[in-house]
Amino acid sequence: MPSITHPSAPCHFQAEAAQEILLGVDTHKDMHAAAVVTLLGSTLDRRSFPTTIEGYHQLTAWARSFGTLRRAGVECTGSYGAALARHLCAEGVEVTEVNQPDKAARRRHGKTDAVDAEAAARAVLSGRATATAKTGDGPVEMLRLFKIAKGSAIKARTQAINQIKSVLVCADAALREDLAGLTNPHLIKACAQLDDSQVTGPTGAARHTLKLLAHRIQHLTEEIDDLGKRIAQAVKAGRPGLLEVRGIGPDSAAALLIAAG
Numbered sequence: 001m002p003s004i005t006h007p008s009a010p011c012h013f014q015a016e017a018a019q020e021i022l023l024g025v026d027t028h029k030d031m032h033a034a035a036v037v038t039l040l041g042s043t044l045d046r047r048s049f050p051t052t053i054e055g056y057h058q059l060t061a062w063a064r065s066f067g068t069l070r071r072a073g074v075e076c077t078g079s080y081g082a083a084l085a086r087h088l089c090a091e092g093v094e095v096t097e098v099n100q101p102d103k104a105a106r107r108r109h110g111k112t113d114a115v116d117a118e119a120a121a122r123a124v125l126s127g128r129a130t131a132t133a134k135t136g137d138g139p140v141e142m143l144r145l146f147k148i149a150k151g152s153a154i155k156a157r158t159q160a161i162n163q164i165k166s167v168l169v170c171a172d173a174a175l176r177e178d179l180a181g182l183t184n185p186h187l188i189k190a191c192a193q194l195d196d197s198q199v200t201g202p203t204g205a206a207r208h209t210l211k212l213l214a215h216r217i218q219h220l221t222e223e224i225d226d227l228g229k230r231i232a233q234a235v236k237a238g239r240p241g242l243l244e245v246r247g248i249g250p251d252s253a254a255a256l257l258i259a260a261g
Contacts (some may be wrong), residue, residue, distance in 0.1 A: 023063045023072035024121025026113045027081035033113035037121045046114045056087040073098040073120035077133035085133045095133040139238030143254040150227040157220040172203040
């Protein structure tokens with residue numbers, strides 16, 4: 001897929017190959033806007049590239065056609081810019097996370113992706129942006145993904161448990177009395193064993209619904225337990241001694257490692 005050039009770039013001239021240049025990127029879901037500036041602050045060119053492997057290679061080759069590329073300022077390296085940041089790091093480029101656009105530049109030039117891309121490069125040039133982008137690979141990225149899956153599974157399980165209790169509030173009195181007073185684990189086990197062979201009328205529908213919800217909870221519990229083991233293994237791989245610290249379990253250790261990057 002070809003790159004798209006913004007004709008509004010303020011300065012277009014080929015830099016000498018020996019000079020060092022800076023890359024700035026304003027990231028989006030489908031297209032990344034990029035700008036190349038010199039160490040003296042002159043804008044060399046601005047273009048947009050697709051968020052594909054080929055697009056990343058095109059962007060890097062384009063930037064390097066202006067000089068030596070050692071540093072890049074990239075917005076949203078934890079989301080839309082994550083894959084590009086990994087690509088640039090693999091290419092030996094030091095990637096700096098740029099969180100906030102330059103408000104002064106926006107007032108002067110207006111809000112455009114090209115302006116934001118230039119601002120990202122200038123943020124690195126001026127030293128305003130100094131945070132090294134997280135690499136998004138290895139055990140920390142594994143932990144982030146496992147935590148996402150575990151968090152959603154816990155939320156879904158809690159919702160299903162609450163739905164069981166909601167169904168029981170309006171259920172047939174006999175069914176409600178049979179399940180009254182049970183703790184959550186025993187309630188789920190009992191609901192999973194309900195006879196729902198005859199789904200006729202509200203009582204049969206209630207039995208069928210309770211059984212489905214109980215099976216869903218049991219499946220989610222298996223998911224949560226499995227993810228808990230994977231999180232513990234990833235923590236040990238990333239920081240072998242962290243779980244030996246008193247008061248730190250796999251989930252809190254994972255949160256610390258994710259925050260630290």
